[in-house]
Amino acid sequence: MGTNPVTWLGSPVFPKAARAALADTQLRRNLRKATHTIRDKRSKAVAELPDWEELRQAGEAIKDDVLSNLDTYLERIEAAVTARGGVVHWARDAREANEIVLRLAREAGTDEVVKVKSMATAEIGLNEALEAGGIRAVETDLAELIVQLGHDRPSHILVPAIHRNRAEIREIFRREMAEKPASDEPRDLAEAARRHLRRKFLSARVAVSGANFGVADTGSIVVVESEGNGRMCLTLPEVLITVMGIEKLVPSWQDLEVFLQLLPRSSTAERMNPYTSVWTGVTPGDGPQQFHLVLLDNGRTDALADQVGRQALRCIRCSACLNVCPVYERTGGQAYGSVYPGPIGAILSPQLVNDMHDKQAASLPYASSLCGACYEVCPVRINIPEVLVHLRAEAVEAKGRTPESVGMAALSWIFADARRYENAQKVGSLARHLAPSGRISSLPWPGSKWTSARDVPAPPAESFRMWWRRNRG
Amino acid sequence: MADARSVVLGRIRAALADRPAAREIPRSYDTSRPLGDLVELAAERIADYRAEVHRAAVDDVPATISRLLAERGARRMVGPVDLPASWQVDGAEWLSDSPTLSIDQLDGADGVLTGCAVAIAETGTIVLDGGVAQGRRALTLVPDYHLCVVRSDQIVGIVPEALARLEPTRPLTFISGPSATSDIELDRVEGVHGPRTLHVIIAT
Known part of the structure; x- marks a missing residue:
């Protein structure tokens, strides 16, 4: 089977496209004006x-x-x-x-x-x-x-x-x-x-x-x-x-x-x-x-076969979810590399492509902060955050053994035992020495994957569990 | 090779292998609503979309048509074949759609006069169904001016009441104001490809 033209050939993965779009101040101004106008009007029409x-x-x-x-x-x-x-x-x-x-x-x-x-x-x-x-x-x-x-x-x-x-x-x-x-x-x-x-x-x-x-x-x-x-x-x-x-x-x-x-x-x-x-x-x-x-x-029909993802097929293409989305408002639609942008695009396009080895399509479920505004306005109640998380799991699975999946596996091992959890917190608090200002803006690999797009607050010197034991225990 | 039809239907049946259970459709939404005086509301809502609304007693409809056409300077008016004779007022030349008017004849006319099938007060919508005094769809599309007469008994409150009165296999056109676009900065502008001016006479 050939590629599905629902995503545009040669489009970069979402984070890369988003970074380019964010630098376009004219685009951001145009989008902000338009999405805010329509948001207010929609609330009135619905009320x-x-x-x-x-x-x-x-x-x-x-x-x-x-x-x-x-x-x-x-x-x-x-x-x-x-x-x-x-x-x-x-x-x-x-x-x-x-x-x-x-x-x-x-x-x-x-x-x-x-x-x-x-x-x-x-x-x-x-x-x-x-x-x-x-x-x-x-x-x-x-x-x-x-x-x-x-x-x-x-x-x-x-x-x-x-x-x-x-x-x-x-x-x-x-x-x-x-x-x-x-x-x-x-x-x-x-x-x-x-x-x-x-x-x-x-x-x-x-x-x-x-x-x-x-x-x-x-x-x-x-x-x-x-x-x-x-x-x-x-x-x-x-x-x-x-x-x-x-x-x-x-x-x-x-x-x-x-x-x-x-x-x-x-x-x-x-x-x-x-x-x-x-x-x-x-x-x-x-x-x-x-x-x-x-x-x-x-x-x-591929989307229909997915018991969680099939709800995306309820979509009536109203675009209310785009207009309220904080991510869409900032990146615009072209960053999604598909005719279906925004929250609905982030769940519909990857399902229509149906190939989580396609890096661009697999990056779309991450184009969200999971704030849930899209679900609230959806006229057919598509639980977009639920499908996003579901597709992220599929994207991770498709990647096989990666630092992320190894990390997730390690985390679940740590979370499963109280002592392992406390020890991990002690080790983590050492990271505060990286950031005298209280913010960490660049971590060594694999943490660099996180800090390339955002800062991390420096961890406190002691965990809540340690503090509780010292003061109230 | 199997044909596309059986492949697609086969894919659907395979995809639904989990047999999602059918649910009762919750229809607790309103199928009518107390909206007060429907003529009043229809007039207000139609006008809200920048259509001009005039009210007239049934016997005064021809005089109102005369006045509106004169004010606009509309002389060549298109009318469906069964347009009431009393509406074809003096002062305008009436082009009847029999024999069928060409697109150029429609484009050359100053306007079109029709009745309607149903009007929805809450949304300010007029529905044409090709029935009495409405004609085929092109008549109300190509001329730049549409004058529409709505009888008060044709006005319903909300959308479900209107659909219940309509026959879906007829060609239907729902009209809410003159043609418009919000495509530039999501700012609404009236007047694109459809008639740029819509006048409505509510006959009471």
Whole structure:
């Protein structure tokens, strides 16, 4: 099996990438402003609903039900879509999904497709695959357009260009657009994007989208968006190709009443996003008259096999966990080396790659301080810290016998016996002689692995146990 | 070589070898909520998204349409084939979608007038389902101005009540304000690709 494009080839391990990102003060300013704005808005939007916790509980349970019966629900949506005139395709991995989309686009006789923002197609590297096959993929979401025109990589699930401020965006548009934006006011930048894409929308023959939800019972597909670029792509072309991860299902139409409340308030912090489109197969006389649904595995079944890790598949890609994460706020998304950054990326990407010998992927579960803010905001209650710790254990195991695993084994031997523990503390307190100031900023190996990223407080002269015995014993 | 479909389904069955037990879905969230005067709330919430809201008695709807189109200077208006005749007021040329209007004709129009299927007061959302006085989806997408008439009996309180009224296999569009983006510094700006102006008449 080849490498999974969910992580970017040649990306450094997280600590190395993070160090580089931390040195970029512009990036940190942009991120701080954006994440703090959205954090406050989200709290307000969520506080408006008296039954928010009940909705989260329901969201969690519905998604767990989907995962527990995934085969049944997939067969059901396949039957429903087919019955309504759609064509369903199955893809084991990124390569297979890309081949299907490329073939369908060629059959439609086009050399250009318009795209609705979609994490699934970003994950499989669809644009690059189409390009290699001679078909241009035009991103139509404003943030995706900024990333595409800037020859850049995304850094956020919802707002892939969150690392760019208005002045930088104006520069990119000035360089790449025929009609330059009037100023760096967001209104003028949005206007420039409208003019740039209008003709393409009105003349496109093939569109490619992802899906926020697929309703197993009815075969209905749901796309949630803001700008109307989604509606353009989903309505005007003759052919619509939707790539959907196999976990994106909900069992019934009624279940959407939960997610259409959880998602907008968690992601853009709105009561409802401006536009939500729902379509089922083909509707004669309204919208694309050819509809293809590509069901994508690409590592999802590997994650499903992990009894602790599978909860990551509940994710509805709202990105609330990114916005509250102290690590993400400082490093930005690109340091994670994947289209899925932040806390959810740290547990999802390594599971989709499913190879803990891949050093970059194996470094992602460490991109967290385990503060738990991500778990608190997650609309489907994914216990991200639990999965992080679980994956760290797997990463350590995959490394075999290393200083870390030997150290962990030695520690458990020391902790198992009170006398051994006290003796170890006495030896440890000698280390205070390394640090007259009370902080140790560089330890000899293997301690240097710890102090390369942080200081260690110097240990006290005597342990609590010694002090207790001397004073109270 | 096995086909992708059976491979993926086989992987799923193998992955679920531990047979995780099905749980009862806890549905203790609200399926309705006392929200007071729904017309009042809908008007407030729709306006919150920078859509302009006008209230009119049912008999005054045509006059309100006339006034709004005149104020905007909208002369070429698109209407679905079954748009009520009384809404097709004088002073504007009405382009009916029969025979089917081309994309360029839609793009050349000054606006579109429709009814709706359902409106959700709490979220300020209007839902179109291609039913009476709504037409196909392109009609409310390409013109830059959308004028929508909502009857007070079409307004429900919260999202679950709206979904219960809708038929999922119809093409549905949920609209909350004019098109918008938060993609630049997470700052909301109205007006991107969809209609940049949304006016709503609530008929009471």
